[in-house]
Amino acid sequence: MKRQTIIGAILAIGIVGIGFAFWMMWRPAIAPVNHPQSADREALDRGRRVVEAGDCAVCHTRPGGAYLAGGLPLVTPFGTLFTTNITPDPESGIGQWSLDAFERAMREGVARDGHFLYPAFPYVHYRKMSAADIADAYTFLMSVDPVNYTAPDNHMVFPMNFRPLVSFWNLLFLHGDPLEPLPDRSAQWNRGRYLVEGPGHCSSCHSPLNVIGGEKSSELFNGAIVDGWTAPALRGLADGPHPWNEAQLVAYLTGEVAEGHGGAAGPMLPVSLSIAQLPAEDAHAIARYILDLKKTSTDEPSAPRAPAAAPSAQALLGASLFEGACASCHGSGAPMRTLESRPALAQTSAVMADSPRNLIQTVLQGIPMSTAASSHYMPGFAQVLDDTHLAAIAVYLRNEGAATRPWTDLDKTLKSIRAQEQ
Ligand code: HEC
Ligand code: HEC
Ligand code: HEC
Structure with a gap:
């Protein structure tokens, strides 16, 4: 082959490649519509349930902010991004989105104007939803109070601040059709x-x-x-x-x-x-x-050790701290235990788990007051207990629940969680 032909061929491949990349990274805008509203009560009720099932408000409502108006920061390894306003406000929300635009966002992670959305928005999962559920969710979202609010700008690190790169991520992780029921299952x-x-x-x-x-x-x-x-x-x-x-x-x-x-x-x-x-x-x-989800890994928890004959000084300190700080709610005679038949802490997942992480987090942060039963509240102890005290309580509780499997990473986990608190 002549040199020019080879260069020509390389150039042609290059141009096609760049063209392909642009095509990959480009999506058209979908024409705006006027905020459509439906009076179909049943569709609205169904849509409300879909929005609950999808936890939309968990991410799209910031603490103290209006329902679904966005602004909650999500910290990812690639920077911080803020959830958007999905109320039907035409300017700052999705009031101009047609059902087609909404469905494309839910299934492909592309906004109405054609820009790629970051996969912190779990469209890889919403993609599997039925068309009927997506349409009902849309009907419901178009019925909530429109709120004019624009979330702060994202702080994504280079190169992830260049949204079109998400198209390559999608190539790897975005697949599958809406789920069809398996006929051999109930x-x-x-x-x-x-x-x-x-x-x-x-x-x-x-x-x-x-x-x-x-x-x-x-x-x-x-x-x-x-x-x-x-x-x-x-x-x-x-x-x-x-x-x-x-x-x-x-x-x-x-x-x-x-x-x-x-x-x-x-x-x-x-x-x-x-x-x-x-x-x-x-x-x-x-x-x-x-x-019905079966184990796929064969990792066994570390081999049990013989329990110590007598509790260590640390566990004894933990026991007395527990009496003072925790027993009014978690002690065997506490009303929370006797009236509501709650489990002893030693039986809970936090104490039985392979890692002390959730025990530490629960004690530091507590459990906020919520719409659950009011007795589901626990104060946070981050300011009250220092690391020595917290470790002692953890050792004491672990002794009670799983004495043969002491946590070996307690101090390390505690340090790393405290470091993140700052
Ligand atoms: C885990 C958090 C999370 C959940 C849950 C979530 N979203 Fe989002 N959503 C986001 C983030 C973050 C963005 C912004 C992404 C970006 O800017 O690239 C977003 C963007 C969107 C957008 C694009 C809006 C725009 O103006 O560009 C729509 C539409 C949307 N979400 C709808 C929903 C719906 C409907 C649900 C519930 C079925 C839902 N989201 C649940 C995090 C979430
Ligand atoms: C004012 C009452 C109250 C006090 C005081 C309190 N807790 Fe709690 N705690 C709760 C409630 C309510 C829950 C949630 C219900 C449950 O899980 O049993 C809870 C849950 C927990 C859990 C999670 C259990 C799980 O379900 O996995 C841990 C761990 C825990 N508490 C540890 C402590 C420790 C350690 C202390 C003392 C430093 C303490 N709590 C003090 C009320 C309290
Ligand atoms: C935003 C992240 C997040 C999502 C989404 C999420 N989980 Fe969880 N889940 C957690 C965390 C964190 C814990 C540990 C909480 C604790 O210890 O109190 C947990 C605990 C659990 C547990 C208790 C397991 C045990 O051994 O103690 C179950 C069961 C569970 N989740 C089921 C689900 C199901 C089903 C869904 C979907 C409908 C779901 N989770 C969605 C974060 C999540």
């Missing part, structure tokens, strides 16, 4: 799968992420760290040393205290309060489906 199991994998986007917190923030497909539901908390593995919940049954899970998932396990705290609390708004069958369906 309607309840299928409903649970739909809620968990579609709107509930449970695996986005409960699965380990790879370095570019995609869920590791081979490790779905194997547990991960989210905002400094452990989102435990959701596999094998029905077996193991401290098994869950359906009734306990339903209670947990709907913001109540599960017999023998305790209640949701941290990032799981708002999720459970959303599920509590759904019909009871939905919570049961979610529970059934996750009880």
